[in-house]
Amino acid sequence: MAALQLSTLEALSANQADTINQWISQLEASGATRNVRESDLRQQTAELLGLLLAALAKQAGTQIGDSGWDDTRRFLERLSNSRAQLGHESHQTAHFIFALKGVLFARLQAAYRDQPELLAEQLWEISELLDALAMHTIGTFQRSREAVIKRQQEELLELSTPVVKLWDGVLALPMIGTLDSQRSQTVMESLLQAIVDTGSEIAIIDITGVPTVDTLVAQHLLKTVTAIRLMGADCIVSGVRPQIAQTIVHLGLDLGELVTKASLADALKLALARMGVTVSKAV
Incomplete structure (x- = not known):
């Protein structure tokens, strides 16, 4: 499996503010920001991007189960829990990650414009990484939603049996x-x-x-x-x-x-x- 190049990390780290703005635009266009305050959304996108780049800078690899991705996984778990509480659907929560793909892909295409084979390798690595993060997010979201539903069912049972x-x-x-x-x-x-x-x-x-x-x-x-x-x-x-x-x-x-x-x-x-x-x- 190909490894991420230093030039890839440099390309993804450049213009982070612009990356966040484009990312937020993608989220808003897809309707994945429902019930989320703009300030919270900006803070969440900035934090995840920072965690993502920090893990890659430490050469944590692209296996998100490794210890180098602990902070990122914990952030995504908190995010999934908050989205479940807000009543979002699983696909809306996953799109928080997927919306970042197009923005990062554009950066890599510009960086490897004259190196198509290396571009394909790096795109594949980043795509696999983001897919894994999205799947982790969906799994956590489903568990959170099931916990919410179970708690609501218990509360309804209590309310429906008044003595x-x-x-x-x-x-x-x-x-x-x-x-x-x-x-x-x-x-x-x-x-x-x-x-x-x-x-x-x-x-x-x-x-x-x-x-x-x-x-x-x-x-x-x-x-x-x-x-x-x-x-x-x-x-x-x-x-x-x-x-x-x-x-x-x-x-x-x-x-x-x-x-x-x-x-x-x-x-x-x-x-x-x-x-x-x-x-x-x-x-």
């Missing part, structure tokens, strides 16, 4: 959407912890907002009810609409001793009755 205190000793958990294994686990943990924290005797799970109840959903509900009873509390499932009741009958699902009510109001009325509380209208 509400309806009365002293009575908790309610209104559910909206599909009840899958992950959400069922979150529901169980949230409700059990709330029972411990409040010392409640009765928990109401309201499934009015659950679109369908199949065998899997029924199993999740029964597991949650069993866990609640093991904690010494009782459980009532409310929001059983006619369609859900028919589905349960057609599927032949055995809900055991599970107590169900048509509405949350009915479930609360039953819960209060079990606690010996009577509610009446003021005269």
